[in-house]
Amino acid sequence: SQQGEEDPQALSIQEGENATMNCSYKTSINNLQWYRQNSGRGLVHLILIRSNEREKHSGRLRVTLDTSKKSSSLLITASRAADTASYFCATSSGGSYIPTFGRGTSLIVHP
Amino acid sequence: EAGVVQSPRYKIIEKKQPVAFWCNPISGHNTLYWYLQNLGQGPELLIRYENEEAVDDSQLPKDRFSAERLKGVDSTLKIQPAELGDSAVYLCASKGRDSPGELFFGEGSRLTVL
Numbered sequence: 249s250q251q252g253e254e255d256p257q258a259l260s261i262q263e264g265e266n267a268t269m270n271c272s273y274k275t276s277i278n279n280l281q282w283y284r285q286n287s288g289r290g291l292v293h294l295i296l297i298r299s300n301e302r303e304k305h306s307g308r309l310r311v312t313l314d315t316s317k318k319s320s321s322l323l324i325t326a327s328r329a330a331d332t333a334s335y336f337c338a339t340s341s342g343g344s345y346i347p348t349f350g351r352g353t354s355l356i357v358h359p
Numbered sequence: 360e361a362g363v364v365q366s367p368r369y370k371i372i373e374k375k376q377p378v379a380f381w382c383n384p385i386s387g388h389n390t391l392y393w394y395l396q397n398l399g400q401g402p403e404l405l406i407r408y409e410n411e412e413a414v415d416d417s418q419l420p421k422d423r424f425s426a427e428r429l430k431g432v433d434s435t436l437k438i439q440p441a442e443l444g445d446s447a448v449y450l451c452a453s454k455g456r457d458s459p460g461e462l463f464f465g466e467g468s469r470l471t472v473l
Contacts, residue, residue: 252401278460279459279460281460281461281462283462283464288469289466289467290363290450290452290464290465290466290467291402291450291452291462291464292464293461293462293463296459296460296461298459336401336402338401340460345390345407345454345460346392346404346407346415347460347462348404349394349401349402349403350401351399351400351401352399352400352401
């Protein structure tokens, strides 16, 4: 079963534009993570935000978390062609360290 | 520092044949995960190990899938016999003891069952 649901399923933008992806989940969480996956490769961890945090930044990435709405967003600013990948949110709940992944957003950045 | 290593990267087999995947996690990582990823989907957990103990294997189809992590380091995932629906990417990931949740993934093993 997949806890998180990313939206949109696919996103196509021009280089230099910002990309925003959203993640909604159903049950309360300990933390939420975002991962990137290039085609045919493994997943790469981008950022982790804890349930008591509202916003985190890492380079061109900005993640927000709204636990009242059970949603998170990932913003990539000034996108580059190299940002083309699938992006997944993953939530962890209770006392276990088992991230549960959504279906992902496929991002294409055109040069 | 070497990352998570998986082999083989690709495997093509006939249905009903056995197949095995191997994973070497990052040195010192005590938690190891096997995930299955179907095309266009997110990873789904098959089994999680804490050291050599399987602590969550409820999603592992035990009639045909088995896994082991001898000595709490390398792990092997086996399918016997394989079915057409097993075609997918099998991802291994590991996590350090003090990490709040960041997983390090291998490149995956892509299985095609004909």
